Amino acid sequence: MFNTMNVPRIAASFALAAVLLAPGSAACDDIIPMQVRLAYAGPKGMIVSWNTYSQLERPMVQYGRSPDALIHEASSDVSVTYPTSTTYNNHVTLEHLEEDTLYYYLPEHSNATEPYTFRTSRRAGDKTPFTMAVVVDMGLMGPDGLSTRVGTGAANPLGPNDTNTIQSIEKHLDGIDFIWHPGDIAYADYWLKEEIQGYLPNTTIADGYKVYESLLNQFYDEITPLTSVKPYMVGPGNHEANCDNGGTTDKTHNISYTVDICMPGQTNFTGYINHFRMPSPQSGGLGNFWYSFDHGMVHYIQLDTETDLGHGLIAPDEPGGPEAEDAGPFSTLKDAQTNWLQKDLASVDRKKTPWVVVAGHRPWYVSASNRSSTICEECREVFEPLFLQYDVDLVLSGHVHVYERNSPVAKFNVDPKGLDNPSSPWYITNGAAGHYDGLDSLVYPLQQYNQYAQDTAYGWSRLTFHNCTHLTHDFVASRNGSVLDTATLYKNRKCVGENH
Numbered sequence: 001m002f003n004t005m006n007v008p009r010i011a012a013s014f015a016l017a018a019v020l021l022a023p024g025s026a027a028c029d030d031i032i033p034m035q036v037r038l039a040y041a042g043p044k045g046m047i048v049s050w051n052t053y054s055q056l057e058r059p060m061v062q063y064g065r066s067p068d069a070l071i072h073e074a075s076s077d078v079s080v081t082y083p084t085s086t087t088y089n090n091h092v093t094l095e096h097l098e099e100d101t102l103y104y105y106l107p108e109h110s111n112a113t114e115p116y117t118f119r120t121s122r123r124a125g126d127k128t129p130f131t132m133a134v135v136v137d138m139g140l141m142g143p144d145g146l147s148t149r150v151g152t153g154a155a156n157p158l159g160p161n162d163t164n165t166i167q168s169i170e171k172h173l174d175g176i177d178f179i180w181h182p183g184d185i186a187y188a189d190y191w192l193k194e195e196i197q198g199y200l201p202n203t204t205i206a207d208g209y210k211v212y213e214s215l216l217n218q219f220y221d222e223i224t225p226l227t228s229v230k231p232y233m234v235g236p237g238n239h240e241a242n243c244d245n246g247g248t249t250d251k252t253h254n255i256s257y258t259v260d261i262c263m264p265g266q267t268n269f270t271g272y273i274n275h276f277r278m279p280s281p282q283s284g285g286l287g288n289f290w291y292s293f294d295h296g297m298v299h300y301i302q303l304d305t306e307t308d309l310g311h312g313l314i315a316p317d318e319p320g321g322p323e324a325e326d327a328g329p330f331s332t333l334k335d336a337q338t339n340w341l342q343k344d345l346a347s348v349d350r351k352k353t354p355w356v357v358v359a360g361h362r363p364w365y366v367s368a369s370n371r372s373s374t375i376c377e378e379c380r381e382v383f384e385p386l387f388l389q390y391d392v393d394l395v396l397s398g399h400v401h402v403y404e405r406n407s408p409v410a411k412f413n414v415d416p417k418g419l420d421n422p423s424s425p426w427y428i429t430n431g432a433a434g435h436y437d438g439l440d441s442l443v444y445p446l447q448q449y450n451q452y453a454q455d456t457a458y459g460w461s462r463l464t465f466h467n468c469t470h471l472t473h474d475f476v477a478s479r480n481g482s483v484l485d486t487a488t489l490y491k492n493r494k495c496v497g498e499n500h
């Protein structure tokens with residue numbers, strides 16, 4: 001079933017390294033699916049992705065409307081990897097599905113004891129209330145990531161009996177339609193920082209890629225209970241861009257590491273590009289970088305704040321940008337992202353999807369240190385005019401590891417109407433999902449547009465779309481499920497269309 005002829009020699013030795021690193025995985029299990037994940041692929045599609053140690057010639061998924069009758073099959077020729085990876089990323093798109101319908105599925109060679117399930121998108125225009133989860137800046141949990149201990153100089157360990165964010169979302173899975181993770185996924189590039197801080201055993205720089213890939217694999221396995229049953233929509237963050245956290249300093253030995261230590265395959269969003277398939281073919285976007293999709297009464301837009309801002313600006317992760325990630329750009333066309341955004345926003349049918357929600361990894365309205373690597377003023381310059389022109393309702397971001405709910409704002413001016421039918425977009429930054437060395441500090445005094453802020457508890461965002469006029473955002477504290485902050489946006493508009 002799988003083709004070892006296509007596996008480069010070098011990949012075979014990396015696979016061996018992976019087996020040595022992860023003693024639990026037996027070499028004969030090399031076509032058993034791991035890291036199973038879903039993503040919406042247009043109104044009638046679902047992308048099923050999974051990893052295997054060996055390349056698959058034709059990755060195949062069986063599916064159906066009943067667990068006992070997986071009578072349909074879909075396959076592809078997409079089983080891809082990159083130089084330092086220990087696995088292959090398999091992607092199969094299921095098409096011509098019924099909307100808003102429960103399906104059962106299994107990737108081929110699965111050892112799962114029963115099929116996984118997914119539910120397709122709600123039809124655009126369906127005004128039935130629903131809830132979804134948003135996390136930004138969520139890393140590996142456990143002994144190699146965020147745990148109850150930290151390394152020297154790191155902060156914010158979990159409390160002894162705390163539920164972490166992955167576990168907290170898992171507890172709430174039944175109530176949410178999907179999970180949106182707009183960047184900073186896994187924090188595998190923290191391997192070097194974790195070693196320098198004495199948290200992980202030291203390797204040589206040359207062997208660092210093994211630790212990096214191990215952290216990535218652990219994270220994707222860890223979130224599989226979530227992503228195998230709920231679509232997991234992702235966006236690019238700076239920690240997807242290279243292997244060394246945008247540069248890391250070992251103060252003890254006076255060594256500054258740069259992207260130069262990263263092996264081929266560990267720069268320029270390579271892992272991220274291989275691992276995911278977001279619905280840009282269906283929305284005219286670009287790869288996993290920018291795209292949009294409809295779900296019920298909401299039009300969702302994922303933007304790329306890391307590269308490709310256009311307008312002659314150097315985006316934060318691009319060569320010469322403040323993050324020193326040396327990545328991108330991904331489009332050769334002038335102003336490709338904002339041209340796409342304009343077209344996408346102009347084509348939204350607000351009768352069908354009255355709500356327009358945008359996420360980009362980086363904030364520009366946030367009470368954080370005013371550094372170009374933290375606050376993305378260039379992002380504001382290129383995106384905000386379009387948000388204002390097209391009445392975007394809500395803008396979500398992370399990157400700063402705090403939770404901050406702001407007022408609706410336009411060009412730094414607080415909307416006088418607050419949440420009561422504002423004409424400016426509402427801004428919420430929630431980068432508090434947690435990862436090794438977890439939270440940042442708010443910078444006081446808080447910005448004048450701030451309404452609520454906290455920098456001590458890990459948590460995730462829960463959005464509930466009640467109807468076409470009311471949208472509630474909750475900050476859920478991961479450790480105990482308490483809602484620490486809740487706010488409801490009201491938009492005065494006439495609701496048309498169906499309600500179930």
Ligand SMILES: *[C@@H]1O[C@H](CO)[C@@H](O)[C@H](O)[C@H]1NC(C)=O
Pocket residue numbers: 025026029032033034111112113
């Ligand atoms: C299925 O295979 C994976 C990957 O080898 C392994 O981690 C997991 O424990 C197996 N599960 C079962 C139920 O055997």
Ligand SMILES: *[C@@H]1O[C@H](CO)[C@@H](O)[C@H](O)[C@H]1NC(C)=O
Pocket residue numbers: 160161
């Ligand atoms: C954690 O849970 C254990 C077992 O339930 C309990 O004995 C312990 O007191 C708890 N610790 C804290 C700090 O709550």
Ligand SMILES: *[C@@H]1O[C@H](CO)[C@@H](O)[C@H](O)[C@H]1NC(C)=O
Pocket residue numbers: 195196197198200201202250252253
């Ligand atoms: C790894 O090296 C760093 C400095 O580069 C040092 O601080 C740390 O203690 C070392 N850790 C171990 C486990 O040897």
Ligand SMILES: *[C@@H]1O[C@H](CO)[C@@H](O)[C@H](O)[C@H]1NC(C)=O
Pocket residue numbers: 254
């Ligand atoms: C640290 O290294 C830099 C450049 O490599 C050097 O200029 C500096 O003097 C060194 N500092 C110490 C304290 O050794």
Ligand SMILES: *[C@@H]1O[C@H](CO)[C@@H](O)[C@H](O)[C@H]1NC(C)=O
Pocket residue numbers: 268319326327328329330
């Ligand atoms: C990153 O990849 C893109 C797409 O392949 C390429 O156009 C770009 O030049 C690369 N950037 C760097 C800095 O290597």
Ligand SMILES: *[C@@H]1O[C@H](CO)[C@@H](O)[C@H](O)[C@H]1NC(C)=O
Pocket residue numbers: 370
């Ligand atoms: C951040 O600093 C820059 C340069 O000092 C300044 O132009 C800009 O207005 C500041 N932004 C905020 C939000 O304070």
Ligand SMILES: *[C@@H]1O[C@H](CO)[C@@H](O)[C@H](O)[C@H]1NC(C)=O
Pocket residue numbers: 466467468469470
């Ligand atoms: C919309 O939902 C809100 C919150 O549940 C509710 O208060 C309001 O009455 C609803 N509006 C309509 C028209 O049903």
Ligand SMILES: *[C@@H]1O[C@H](CO)[C@@H](O)[C@H](O)[C@H]1NC(C)=O
Pocket residue numbers: 457477479480481482
């Ligand atoms: C839940 O955890 C949060 C964050 O630490 C804390 O503020 C809150 O008091 C806790 N709630 C309960 C009911 O324990």
Ligand SMILES: [Fe+2]
Pocket residue numbers: 137183184237238239361398399400
């Ligand atoms: Fe970030």
